[in-house]
Amino acid sequence: MMLSPLTWGSSCPGFGQGFFLRLDMTTVKKPSNDGDKKLTPKQMLFVKEYLVDLNATQAAIRAGYSEKTATVIAAENLTKPNIAQAIQDGMNERAKRVEVTADYVLTTIIDTVERCRQAVPVYEKRDGKMEATGEYEFDSGAVLKGCELLGKHLKLFTDKVEHAGPNGGPIQTATHNMTPEQYKATLNAALDKV
Numbered sequence: 001m002m003l004s005p006l007t008w009g010s011s012c013p014g015f016g017q018g019f020f021l022r023l024d025m026t027t028v029k030k031p032s033n034d035g036d037k038k039l040t041p042k043q044m045l046f047v048k049e050y051l052v053d054l055n056a057t058q059a060a061i062r063a064g065y066s067e068k069t070a071t072v073i074a075a076e077n078l079t080k081p082n083i084a085q086a087i088q089d090g091m092n093e094r095a096k097r098v099e100v101t102a103d104y105v106l107t108t109i110i111d112t113v114e115r116c117r118q119a120v121p122v123y124e125k126r127d128g129k130m131e132a133t134g135e136y137e138f139d140s141g142a143v144l145k146g147c148e149l150l151g152k153h154l155k156l157f158t159d160k161v162e163h164a165g166p167n168g169g170p171i172q173t174a175t176h177n178m179t180p181e182q183y184k185a186t187l188n189a190a191l192d193k194v
Contacts, residue, residue, distance in 0.1 A: 037082050046077055047086045051094065106153065114148035 039047070042063055049059035055073035065073045077083050095101070119136035165171040170190050178186065 013180050039082060039086055043077065043080075043083055044086070044091075046074075047083060047090060050087055051090045106150070109149050113143055113150075116142040116146065 024111045042065070044065040046059050046065070050061040051054055052059070052062075058076055060070040060077065061067055061072040078087075116139040119138050122135040122137055123130045124133050127133075138193045148157075163171060
């Protein structure tokens with residue numbers, strides 16, 4: 001385990017402003033496929049920093065890229081196949097190391113929802129003693145958030161529409177075997193109907 005130097009806290013969600021120590025337990029490996037381009041030391045550092053908080057711009061800055069160009073460089077880096085593979089490898093390694101699986105995440109959400117659904121009696125101080133009021137409360141916000149996460153996993157709430165062809169494959173179109181003249185005729189016929 002490597003302890004990183006003091007880092008300004010604005011780059012870490014939930015910490016706000018201030019200094020903090022960051023434990024860095026993720027190692028970054030170069031892509032295993034010999035046909036892939038090797039990562040430069042700066043790209044390897046970008047991957048390592050990206051895995052800290054999944055903030056590409058901040059990762060680029062922490063990796064030593066200019067603050068002025070960090071957003072552009074970060075976006076470019078995320079589209080490079082060898083960097084994307086290194087990021088995925090790092091995420092897979094971390095998930096394996098901490099034994100986080102989809103089952104673990106779903107079970108934890110379900111357990112948390114069940115705990116938050118439990119009604120807890122409300123107490124009030126009367127004559128110096130704590131007495132039950134006869135009312136009960138539960139953490140409805142946490143219950144709803146857990147249900148929302150489970151619903152998203154089950155695709156009960158679709159934020160986007162996925163389009164696919166037969167058996168999840170690509171959508172087949174009739175234009176791939178058409179000559180340019182046939183395509184124009186088909187297009188004009190369709191436009192005439194509109």
